[in-house]
Structure formats: C-alpha cells, structure tokens
Amino acid sequence: MVADARAVWATATVESVGTAAADVALVRLRSDHYGISAPAGSHLDVRLPLAHGDAVRSYSVVRSSSGRVDVAVRLAPASRGGSRAMHALSAGDTLVTTQPLQGFALGAAASSYVLVAGGIGVTAILPMARELVASGREVALLYAGTDRTRMPFLDELAELLGPRLDVRASSEGCRIDPVEPARLAAASTDPMRAEAYVCGPVPLLDDVRRAWSSAALPSTNLRFETFAGGSGSGGSFSVRVPALGVDAVVGPEETLLDALVREGVPVLYDCRRGECGLCVMSVDDVVGRVDHQDVFLSDAERAEGRTICTCVSRVSPSGGSSASASLALR
Amino acid sequence: MPVDRDVPPHRETVRATILGHPRNAWYAAAWDHEVTSKALLARTIATTPMALYRTQDGRPVALADACWHRLAPLSMGRLVGTDEVQCPYHGLRFNSAGRCTRMPAQETVNPSAMVSSFPVVERYRYLWVWPGDPLQADPDLIPDMHQMDHPEWAGDGLTIHADCNYQLILDNLMDLTHEEFVHGSSIGQAELSESSFSTRLEDDGSVTVERWMRDVEPPPFWAKNIRDRFPGYDGRVDRWQIIHYYAPSTICIDVGVAKAGTGAPEGDRSRGVNGYVMNTITPETDRTSHYFWAFMRNYRLESQLITTQLRDGVKRVFGEDEVMLRAQQAAIDANPQHEFYSLNIDAGGMWVRRILSDLLAREQAPSSEAAAPAVPGGR
Numbered sequence: 001m002v003a004d005a006r007a008v009w010a011t012a013t014v015e016s017v018g019t020a021a022a023d024v025a026l027v028r029l030r031s032d033h034y035g036i037s038a039p040a041g042s043h044l045d046v047r048l049p050l051a052h053g054d055a056v057r058s059y060s061v062v063r064s065s066s067g068r069v070d071v072a073v074r075l076a077p078a079s080r081g082g083s084r085a086m087h088a089l090s091a092g093d094t095l096v097t098t099q100p101l102q103g104f105a106l107g108a109a110a111s112s113y114v115l116v117a118g119g120i121g122v123t124a125i126l127p128m129a130r131e132l133v134a135s136g137r138e139v140a141l142l143y144a145g146t147d148r149t150r151m152p153f154l155d156e157l158a159e160l161l162g163p164r165l166d167v168r169a170s171s172e173g174c175r176i177d178p179v180e181p182a183r184l185a186a187a188s189t190d191p192m193r194a195e196a197y198v199c200g201p202v203p204l205l206d207d208v209r210r211a212w213s214s215a216a217l218p219s220t221n222l223r224f225e226t227f228a229g230g231s232g233s234g235g236s237f238s239v240r241v242p243a244l245g246v247d248a249v250v251g252p253e254e255t256l257l258d259a260l261v262r263e264g265v266p267v268l269y270d271c272r273r274g275e276c277g278l279c280v281m282s283v284d285d286v287v288g289r290v291d292h293q294d295v296f297l298s299d300a301e302r303a304e305g306r307t308i309c310t311c312v313s314r315v316s317p318s319g320g321s322s323a324s325a326s327l328a329l330r
Numbered sequence: 331m332p333v334d335r336d337v338p339p340h341r342e343t344v345r346a347t348i349l350g351h352p353r354n355a356w357y358a359a360a361w362d363h364e365v366t367s368k369a370l371l372a373r374t375i376a377t378t379p380m381a382l383y384r385t386q387d388g389r390p391v392a393l394a395d396a397c398w399h400r401l402a403p404l405s406m407g408r409l410v411g412t413d414e415v416q417c418p419y420h421g422l423r424f425n426s427a428g429r430c431t432r433m434p435a436q437e438t439v440n441p442s443a444m445v446s447s448f449p450v451v452e453r454y455r456y457l458w459v460w461p462g463d464p465l466q467a468d469p470d471l472i473p474d475m476h477q478m479d480h481p482e483w484a485g486d487g488l489t490i491h492a493d494c495n496y497q498l499i500l501d502n503l504m505d506l507t508h509e510e511f512v513h514g515s516s517i518g519q520a521e522l523s524e525s526s527f528s529t530r531l532e533d534d535g536s537v538t539v540e541r542w543m544r545d546v547e548p549p550p551f552w553a554k555n556i557r558d559r560f561p562g563y564d565g566r567v568d569r570w571q572i573i574h575y576y577a578p579s580t581i582c583i584d585v586g587v588a589k590a591g592t593g594a595p596e597g598d599r600s601r602g603v604n605g606y607v608m609n610t611i612t613p614e615t616d617r618t619s620h621y622f623w624a625f626m627r628n629y630r631l632e633s634q635l636i637t638t639q640l641r642d643g644v645k646r647v648f649g650e651d652e653v654m655l656r657a658q659q660a661a662i663d664a665n666p667q668h669e670f671y672s673l674n675i676d677a678g679g680m681w682v683r684r685i686l687s688d689l690l691a692r693e694q695a696p697s698s699e700a701a702a703p704a705v706p707g708g709r
Contacts, residue, residue: 036694039463103442107427108449108464135465220429224441275440298437 007045007098008033014093015068020152023075024120025087029097030068038064038100040127041197041225044071045098050081052254052262056272057082060123060199060225061100062153069100072152074120081253104225106131106197111190112138114181116208118200119145124225125199126153133160140164140184144200147171178207181222182215191217198224202274202293202312210299226273226295226312237288237315237323241265250314257310260327267310267329274312281327283308288323291316344676344683346661346668348616349497351376352689354462355578356472357612358622361489362455365390370415372405374614376461380448381405385413391426392459394446398422398430404445454478456610456622462693473576477606477626484631486641487608487624490652494659496579496613497683499621502651503581503609504539504678506571512650516643519549521569529677535685539573539678545590551643552587555603558636559629566590567602573678577685583607604628607644617659623648 012031020026029044038061046057059071073086089095106128113132117125122143132139141161145151148169157165168174185194196212198205205224212222234252239259250259257279260267269279274294283290283306292302294309301307308327317323359375360382367384372395374380379395381404393415395405402419410416413426423432428447430439449460449467454475460467477483492499502508510518527541548556548567556563567587574582588594588602605627612620625644630636662668672680 105444105446106465107429107447108467109427109447131465137465219439220425220427220431226441271440271442275442277436277440295441296436296438301437 007101009047009096009098011094012069012097014089014091014095016091017089020072021154022147022150024150024152025073025075025089026062026070026152027073027086027089028068028070029095031097031099032067033099034064034067034069035099036066038069038127039102040106040131041104041124042100042102043104043124044069044100046071046082046086047096048082048085050085050253052258055082055258057086058273059086060127062123062126064100072120072123104197104199104223107195107223109193110137110195110221111193112185112188112195113140114184114188114194114196115139115141116176116181116196116198116200116204117141117143118176118198118204120152121199121201121225122151122153122157123199125197126157128197129157129160138188140166142166142168142176142180142184144168144174144176144204145170176204178204179211179215181208182211182217185212185217185221186215193221195221195223198222199226202226202295205295206299224295226293234314235316235323237317237325239315239324240326241328242284242326243328255311256308256314260310265329269311272311274309277309279310280307280330281310282306282330283325284328285326286315286324288315288317288320288325290314290325344670344672344680346665346670348495348662349683349686350616350690351496351613352462352578352686352693354460354466354693355689356451356458356460356467356469357579358456358610358620359392359450359459359612360457361622362452362457365457367409370405370407370409372403373620375459375620376613377615378448378461379403379405380459381407381415382457383409383415385426387412389413389426390450390452390457392448392450392457393424393426393428394448396445398424398443398445455624473580473582473610475580475582475608475610477582477628478608478624482631483606483626483628484633484637485605485624485626486637487622488641488645490621490623490648491614492611492619492621492652492655493617494619494655495617495662496611496619497686498655498658498662499609499611499619499651500575500579500581500682501676501679502655503583504537504573504575504682505675506541506573506583507675508654512654513647515550516647517549517551519543519546521546523675527675529681531681535577537573537575537678537681537685539571539575541571542595543569544595548587551647552603555605555627555640556587556589558633559603560589560601563589568592568594570594575678575682575685577682577689579612580610582609605640617663621648 010033012029015028015030018026043058043060048055061069062072063070073083075087076083115125181196188194236252238249240247246263248263250256270276277296291314293312296309315323315325365382371382380392381395382392384390395403397417404415407416407418414423416423421434425431428445430443449464451458451469455478507523510522521543525543529539545566568590569587572584586604592601594602608624610622625640
C-alpha cells in the first residue's frame with residue numbers, strides 16, 4: 001500500500017505483557033499513532049536498544065484496535081537480542097515504534113486461500129484467517145511448529161477455522177510437505193485464481209515455492225513474508241574483506257551486515273530482511289557453507305555460490321568446526 | 331409548559347465545512363467507453379489517484395497510480411502482456427491484481443512489491459470502484475441505476491468536473507426548488523416553490539423527496555418533451571419530481587409531465603412523458619467532484635435526435651448549476667465553520683447529511699476487534 005508506506009516513529013507504552021505459548025510473549029502496545037485498526041499482513045518496526053546500539057526489529061500485528069497493537073514474540077536463544085529485549089518488557093515501559101506498516105497485503109480477488117504458517121510466522125497469518133473467515137472466503141490453514149505447547153493461537157484458530165485448520169507438530173511426527181499448498185490450490189474450485197500466503201522460515205518457503213512453480217501455478221499467486229534469522233543457526237563465524245583489510249568475527253547475536261558496518265565496510269542496505277538485494281556482496285572464498293536466508297538471490301545464483309545477501313545470510317561450518325568467508329564489495 | 335421528551339430537542343446544525351466521504355463505498359470512476367485495453371486513464375477517485383485500464387480480454391482494472399518503487403505514475407506507463415502495466419520509469423511490471431511480476435536487472439521479484447488493486451465492477455454503463463477495504467466490496471451495494479442500460483429506456487449523459495465538494499451537488503439535487511431561480515428559462519416555474527412536497531426515509535435506507543405540481547403550464551423543456559410524444563399538444567400538465575437518494579452519492583430523479591387531469595398522480599402515466607435524471611457523484615478531492623449524469627426516457631426510444639437534444643439541453647441546464655456550485659464553494663471557503671440557517675426545503679439534503687455523517691462515524695469507529703480480550707497471563 002503505497003499510501004501507508006511512510007514510517008512514522010513515535011513512543012509507545014507497554015500496556016501489558018502476557019504469554020501466548022511457551023517462550024512466546026504477547027506484548028500489547030498503546031500509541032496514539034497506531035490508528036483505528038491495521039489491515040491483515042501489517043507489522044510494526046520497533047527500535048530496541050541493544051548492547052551494540054539501537055537495532056530495528058519487525059513484528060507482525062496480531063491484533064489491533066483503537067490505538068492498541070498486540071505483537072507476539074518468540075524468545076530465540078540464538079537471536080540477535082531483539083526477542084530477549086522484547087521479553088524483558090513490562091507494563092508501563094516505553095519504546096519507539098512505527099505505526100502499522102503494510103508489507104504483506106491480503107488480496108481480495110482470489111477464488112480461494114491457502115494459508116501456511118511456520119512457527120512464529122503464524123503472527124502474520126492469524127489476522128488473515130480472521131479477515132477471510134469474516135468475509136466468508138474459502139480458506140484453509142496449514143500451521144506447523146515443533147510442539148503444540150510452543151505454538152501460539154491454536155485455540156483461537158481452531159475456533160475460527162474448525163476442520164479447516166491443519167496443525168503439524170514435529171513432536172508428533174507431523175510436518176508440512178512442501179507440495180501441499182500447491183496441491184490444495186490445484187484442488188480448489190479455480191486453481192489459477194487460488195492464492196497461498198506463506199509466513200515461515202526461508203527453507204520452508206524455498207521448498208513451497210519450488211513445488212508451486214512445478215505445479216505451473218501463477219508465481220504471483222504465491223505470497224510470502226519471511227522473518228530474518230529464522231533458521232536459528234546463529235553461530236559465530238569470521239569474515240574478511242581483503243581489499244579493505246577487514247578481518248572480523250560475526251557474533252551469534254549480530255548479522256553479517258551488522259559486523260561489516262561495525263568494521264566500517266561501506267556497504268549499502270535497505271530492507272534488512274533479504275528482499276531488496278542492496279547489501280549483496282561477492283563471495284571470493286568460503287570455509288563451511290553459505291546459509292542463504294534471503295529471497296533476493298535466485299536458485300541459480302545460490303548454486304553459483306558467488307554472492308551473499310549480508311543482512312540475513314550467514315556462514316556455517318560444514319563438517320569441520322570453522323566457518324569463514326572472504327568477501328568483496330560488488 | 332415543560333414537556334418530558336424521549337429525545338432531547340436537537341438542532342441539526344449544518345456548518346460551512348468540507349464533508350468527508352466514506353471509503354467503503356462504490357463510486358463511479360468512469361463511463362464504460364472511457365476505459366480501454368489500449369491506454370491507461372489517470373483519474374483520482376475519493377482522493378486516491380488511480381490508473382484505469384482493461385485487460386486484453388476486456389476486464390476493467392483500477393490500480394493505485396504510483397509505482398511501488400519510486401511513485402512514478404503508472405498511468406504514464408504502457409500496457410503489456412495480457413493484463414500488465416509497465417512503469418514508465420524503471421520498467422517494473424504489475425499485473426491486474428497489483429502484484430509485481432518483473433523487476434529490472436534481477437532474477438527474483440521482491441515479495442513486498444505491489445500496488446493496491448481496487449475492486450472494480452462494470453454496471454449501468456459505468457465502471458464502479460471501491461476505494462476502501464476490498465474484502466467488504468459487495469457488488470450488490472451498487473445503487474440501482476438500471477434505466478441506464480435497460481431496453482425500455484433510452485438516453486445519454488456526460489460528466490461534469492465540478493469545482494466543489496460532492497456534498498454541495500447532493501444538496502443541489504435533493505432540493506429542486508432552485509430550478510425556479512437557477513433554471514428559469516428551461517425547467518423552472520413559479521409553482522415549484524408554491525407546491526408542497528414530502529420527504530421520507532425509506533426502509534431500505536434511501537431517501538425520497540416527492541413533489542407534484544397539478545394543472546400547470548409546462549415550462550419550455552417539458553412543453554417540447556410532451557410534444558415529442560403527443561405532437562401539437564399545448565395544454566396544461568400535471569408535473570412530478572420524485573427524488574431517490576442512495577448513499578453515499580447517487581440520486582435518481584423520476585421526472586415527467588402528463589396531460590392535466592389524466593390520472594398521473596394516481597399512477598396512470600400513459601398520457602405523459604417520463605424521464606429519469608441519473609446522477610452519481612464521485613468525490614475527486616475535498617473540493618472537486620466527478621459528476622456523472624444522464625437523462626433517460628421511456629418514450630420515443632427510436633429517436634437518436636431526441637437523445638441528443640435531451641443530452642444537450644440538460645447539459646446547458648447543468649452548466650447553470652456548475653456556476654452556482656463553484657461560487658458557493660468559494661463562499662464556504664471564505665467563511666469556514668459558518669453556521670447555516672436551514673429551511674423547510676432542505677429536508678432532503680439534511681437527511682443526506684445525516685446518513686453520510688453516520689456512515690463516516692461508523693468508518694471512524696473501532697472495529698468489532700475493539701473488544702480485544704485481555705492479554706492472557708498478563709502481568
């Protein structure tokens with residue numbers, strides 16, 4: 001939504017902090033600039049003071065009304081510190097956020113909707129389910145997680161969707177087969193007008209996208225949003241930029257881009273979620289393997305192995321215990 | 331003597347102000363013939379710039395007229411493929427759903443890249459767009475203007491780009507007393523302000539203002555019309571004006587004259603001529619409007635001459651309104667918040683204002699989500 005794209009930063013007050021599931025905090029924020037209600041698919045950008053300085057994190061709006069916004073935050077042990085700071089909040093605290101911003105809008109023209117939530121990605125999907133049910137649309141939701149106790153909003157979704165909710169908990173041996181969304185779309189009344197909305201970790205999305213494309217469904221009907229660092233492989237690794245004499249360690253709580261900026265590497269960036277491609281650098285040499293977490297590079301570009309999207313992707317050890325990369329500005 | 335009242339005496343104060351418009355509503359954006367699959371049409375509807383076009387198979391599309399990337403107007407771009415628009419600046423392509431399908435110099439497409447695609451319905455010779463929440467866009471809410479393309483009716487119309495808030499046009503059409511003073515040479519006559527009228531809110535939420543002028547000399551416009559059907563007739567007539575308002579901004583006026591005393595007020599219009607003045611007004615900005623109108627008739631359907639004469643005649647009449655509306659808007663701008671005095675004749679317009687105010691209040695109100703449950707386990 002072009003008209004809503006300008007972020008306005010203002011102070012918000014924490015009204016309450018509760019628990020949505022194990023390790024998932026439900027934070028209710030209040031601010032005059034939140035407006036009446038946020039459309040499904042919107043998120044807040046939140047400025048958090050972390051050890052190395054302020055950082056910006058995005059959280060989907062799970063519910064909103066009259067100046068209040070709820071976000072649900074999973075505490076990620078390997079996180080970059082954002083989720084820990086959010087979990088440390090209590091009523092009366094203040095923090096600086098944008099108004100709800102739209103980056104994952106729900107289209108109204110589809111003949112049917114397949115929703116796919118992986119883990120905390122359900123936060124973006126839940127308001128979509130609410131809106132689609134309220135307007136009487138054909139909708140089904142595949143919701144995957146590790147364990148039911150760690151999956152928020154199960155009760156609300158079950159009440160909303162009944163048998164149209166399909167829960168896959170890996171603790172019960174159930175997973176989403178990446179071909180399922182395409183199959184559900186193909187089996188719907190008008191497959192070429194069926195849309196799927198996926199929010200989850202990048203590997204799941206990659207697999208779903210390949211299956212969608214092999215089913216010859218229109219690529220624009222597969223909508224997705226990712227969350228940075230979703231795979232949890234936040235180990236440290238070293239990075240060198242020989243042309244600039246940089247040799248540094250990327251800590252477990254920071255991104256490769258954070259480390260490069262800290263070391264004074266003049267790298268451009270914008271979205272910080274692996275979409276825009278501005279922060280891409282050339283990979284001259286790598287020990288271990290590049291763990292691509294972006295949606296900017298194509299499969300072919302990834303296979304070539306010459307580029308990395310520094311805002312979300314990392315280097316992990318493969319076999320041996322060390323991981324490092326030698327990069328160059330493009 | 332003090333009297334207990336259920337409702338406190340309430341003055342429906344009307345001020346010189348700019349009335350907002352509901353976003354969850356269908357607005358006529360264009361005549362059907364204005365939008366093609368060959369070129370893009372730029373038009374601002376309800377303060378939202380839109381790029382209008384048709385897909386190769388003729389389906390109408392309304393996209394936000396600003397590229398996701400750097401806001402270049404898509405209406406300056408070109409149509410490509412079966413349903414896509416190419417941005418004139420950097421060549422990003424968007425399909426009819428508003429989704430980006432191509433970005434320059436990269437192999438993937440940013441998943442956030444899209445422009446709003448507004449619901450569009452083609453009906454009654456107009457393209458109707460819904461600028462608000464697309465999931466609420468129910469085509470059954472389009473006001474009934476069936477005379478526009480029904481085989482028992484013939485006629486044509488035009489668009490006025492009016493330099494005033496849409497509300498002023500609704501006021502104008504809800505009270506036709508002004509015809510006597512603004513349109514004295516064509517449709518005005520003294521009996522307009524001498525005859526009584528009734529105003530009522532209907533069960534379906536529409537408003538009706540009905541006025542009959544019995545046994546009067548027809549003004550020039552109607553003298554000509556009745557002679558088109560009954561050549562040589564130069565007698566007196568019973569004249570009617572029945573105004574139907576449908577929220578937010580459509581007014582269809584059942585008008586006509588019949589030979590005096592032949593039973594038209596009682597329902598027999600067989601010795602008369604009947605027209606429908608079709609008006610649907612689309613706010614463009616707060617101070618400008620797209621005013622789509624047509625004059626439809628249910629007699630002499632075969633005569634293109636009459637169609638053209640009526641269209642041109644009404645165009646001249648509405649030109650007189652345009653001048654007044656522009657002047658009135660200027661006076662309102664010069665006297666913001668001035669409290670108007672209202673007259674008996676304003677009943678129709680006052681109903682319209684109340685209905686619109688209610689619609690606007692409802693759009694501003696918190697949604698049903700207002701009763702958000704307390705955060706579980708809150709601390």
